[in-house]
Amino acid sequence: GEGLPRPEQTRVMVVANQKGGVGKTTTTVNLAASLALHGARVLVIDLDPQGNASTALGIDHHADVPSIYDVLVESKPLSEVVQPVPDVEGLFCAPATIDLAGAEIELVSLVARESRLQRAIQAYEQPLDYILIDCPPSLGLLTVNALVAGAEVLIPIQCEYYALEGLGQLLRNVDLVRGHLNPNLHVSTILLTMYDGRTRLASQVADEVRNHFGDEVLRTSIPRSVRISEAPSYGQTVLTYDPGSSGALSYFEAAREIALRGVGVRYDVQHAHAGA
Ligand code: ADP
Ligand code: MG
Numbered sequence: 001g002e003g004l005p006r007p008e009q010t011r012v013m014v015v016a017n018q019k020g021g022v023g024k025t026t027t028t029v030n031l032a033a034s035l036a037l038h039g040a041r042v043l044v045i046d047l048d049p050q051g052n053a054s055t056a057l058g059i060d061h062h063a064d065v066p067s068i069y070d071v072l073v074e075s076k077p078l079s080e081v082v083q084p085v086p087d088v089e090g091l092f093c094a095p096a097t098i099d100l101a102g103a104e105i106e107l108v109s110l111v112a113r114e115s116r117l118q119r120a121i122q123a124y125e126q127p128l129d130y131i132l133i134d135c136p137p138s139l140g141l142l143t144v145n146a147l148v149a150g151a152e153v154l155i156p157i158q159c160e161y162y163a164l165e166g167l168g169q170l171l172r173n174v175d176l177v178r179g180h181l182n183p184n185l186h187v188s189t190i191l192l193t194m195y196d197g198r199t200r201l202a203s204q205v206a207d208e209v210r211n212h213f214g215d216e217v218l219r220t221s222i223p224r225s226v227r228i229s230e231a232p233s234y235g236q237t238v239l240t241y242d243p244g245s246s247g248a249l250s251y252f253e254a255a256r257e258i259a260l261r262g263v264g265v266r267y268d269v270q271h272a273h274a275g276a
Contacts, residue, residue, distance in 0.1 A: 034255030058235030
């Protein structure tokens with residue numbers, strides 16, 4: 001799976017949607033693994049106190065492990081908390097531990113509270129092609145730190161009723177952060193997740209999302225797949241858990257599409273096997 005173009009600069013992608021259960025974490029870890037399998041060097045930053053991304057990548061994140069909490073609150077260098085992901089060459093993770101739950105409040109009284117993650121990333125010297133940040137299901141200071149640190153927002157949207165509800169709040173926050181703290185920030189990517197092509201509802205939602213967002217929506221969508229939901233309990237992404245499954249193939253394809261878009265190459269839909 002080598003040979004995809006690599007970005008000239010590290011692409012920092014913020015995976016955000018304040019709704020829970022829409023596929024943020026699943027998308028973060030599986031896209032990250034896919035990009036790494038395509039030959040890129042990728043860092044996942046787990047910014048959710050639940051630590052689901054860390055778990056899914058098989059990364060130890062019990063309370064004593066150096067974590068993104070130490071980076072944000074104690075100004076520990078990012079390099080001191082990053083761990084290599086077992087089984088996937090080129091993939092790394094900055095884990096979240098449960099103390100991150102307190103960071104939302106602890107950050108309030110710290111200087112430059114919105115830009116602590118940005119500074120940590122800027123000081124990180126290892127070469128990376130991508131950083132994917134898995135956000136918690138809220139729009140508090142943790143998510144704001146991600147939006148200040150990144151240039152691109154990736155919004156996973158679950159194909160269900162009310163899929164677009166609540167997105168206005170996220171988009172307004174993106175506008176606010178762009179206006180005040182990070183002029184580069186933009187919504188670059190929308191990914192339809194848990195897509196069930198057999199239902200009218202899913203295709204109606206997909207149409208609605210495509211009408212609303214246009215070109216930001218990836219041609220590749222992610223099907224609902226049991227293998228995707230099983231993989232985290234084995235500390236694996238679906239890319240290593242079941243590489244031939246439809247879920248693995250669709251994330252691999254979505255990663256290819258993201259990589260090609262990043263260098264301005266039009267994605268050839270003929271190659272998409274799972275387009276909505
Ligand atoms: P979030 O991070 O937005 O809260 P998750 O990525 O944790 O959402 O996904 C919520 C639940 O849905 C998890 O149990 C996950 O395993 C499951 N899930 C996510 N994507 C898929 C999919 N494509 N097919 C089946 N289950 C999925
Ligand atoms: Mg999550």
